[in-house]
Amino acid sequence: MATLQTKSAARLMMAPAVIALLIWMIVPLSLTLYFSTLNYNLFNPADTPFIGLTNYRFFLSDPAFFTALRNTLTLVVGVLFITVCGGILLALLLDQVFYGVNIVRLLVIAPFFVMPTVAALVWKNMMMNPVYGVIGQFLNWIGIGAIDWFSNAPLTAIIIIVAWQWLPFATLILLTALQSLSEEQKEAAEMDGAGALSIFWYITLPHMARAITVVILIQTIFLLSIFAEIYVTTSGGPGLQTTNIPYLVYSQALLQFDVGGASAGGIVAVILANIVAFFLVRIIGKNLDA
């Protein structure tokens, strides 16, 4: 039982981790907030006058911001759609009994462990290159004709790459949820004459609802900060077609050296992520009680 002594010992044991995270969160975040109110360019770091909310006004009224916001949302929604639908189907498939199901499961989850820079470059060059890429050659072979993904549909190309990386995550979590569904319930429904489709619709899907919500929330948090895949394939281009908010902030800070403007962008990104995090933390909190 927690006596006064063990309580203070516990506090002492938690202190290093709490303090480390507190510093990591508060110091840079308040600096970002502070920089976002300055006219601060790395070309002229000596003169950084306070300009209030002007950076936000510029950032939020910059057409590039709206393009980036739209791209960010398209990327998130596109990847979520593919991974959740694909994940449900894959989870149902891997829940079946067949020869080598364990090996197939390993094959399906493999993309998750491929580092983002490798995934992006392999897809861009060896899969999606219109001349030498496997997809292009396949499309030529069946008569549709190769697509120059990165010139004609760059954001779609990025969505496909990122969805490939996240499909295993959704599959694995949905499979875990699926396997906790009791056989008896399904058997009872079968005996009552329910078809496979209505079992899926009325029993399986509601059972997975919570896991689906969690997949959506967690993936959204990570997908809002997609960076490496864009950095190595398109550098945000052509034009601004694949620039999302993280990439816009990066290019404003480290390519255009506009610290003030980029900081305002960073704060906007934090606010966006917090909206999602709010719901996620509530779900996790409820589970901790249970």
Added chain:
Amino acid sequence: MARAVSTRRKITFTIIGWTVGLLIFFPVLWTILTSFKTELDAISIPPKWIFFDWTLENYATVQERSNYFRFMMNSVYLALGSTALGLIFAIPAAWAMAFSPTPRTKDVLLWMLSTKMLPAVGVLIPIYLIFRDWGLLDSRVGLIVVLFLINLPIMVWMLYTYFKEIPGEILEAARMDGASLSKEITHVLAPMSVPGIASTVLLSVILAWNEAFWTLNLTTSNAAPLTTFIASYSSPQGNFYAKLSAASTLAIAPILILGWFSQKQLVRGLTFGAVK
């Protein structure tokens, strides 16, 4: 309980399952195959599947031209360094939360997890400037600290869930039997917590190895790990598919193998316990 399944159904699903599995795995398989081709075979039309002159020259070239080994060692240092540092901070914290919980424990844990949800671009600029002023850009030490901090919440969380599974009664029983504190730790606690710690290490190493925001932004050459090295292929000169494949195969192989062993832990660690 195994379900009774007709053979026909089983064979149908075997065909569908393997087709889908191989399709998803294909980019990885293709990368591995291409790494053993000559550059000319790598871009041949139609593609050559397995009937080509197998060669190891790409692996040699990648090492010779760019000193691949150095980048790999950087990845190893970063993954192990940040994980070790993480354990030092996370084990006591998770231990305290699991064994002497207070009403505030839950809030602290949730707060820790919420720091993981902070987008990196929100703190990129100050971290970059601090690193520049302190001479930490392109240094392994600086990056180890950053990777340690971004993985710390997940490590605390994972260890907490594992420690919580250790029944407190066992400790009391050991104490009643007259075990001293050191015996209690070495004979009772350590053996019971090793599996959880091992899983946490595995997950942390995987996440650190593949981290590609901070590594790309904070390193250029000296401290650059494999993520940054592979990114250098984004501006290629001449034929490079086979070389890219060789470099990629080496970069993903160790983590792929570790990852295959840690599927379950992955679900536990990355869903923050929101799915059971």
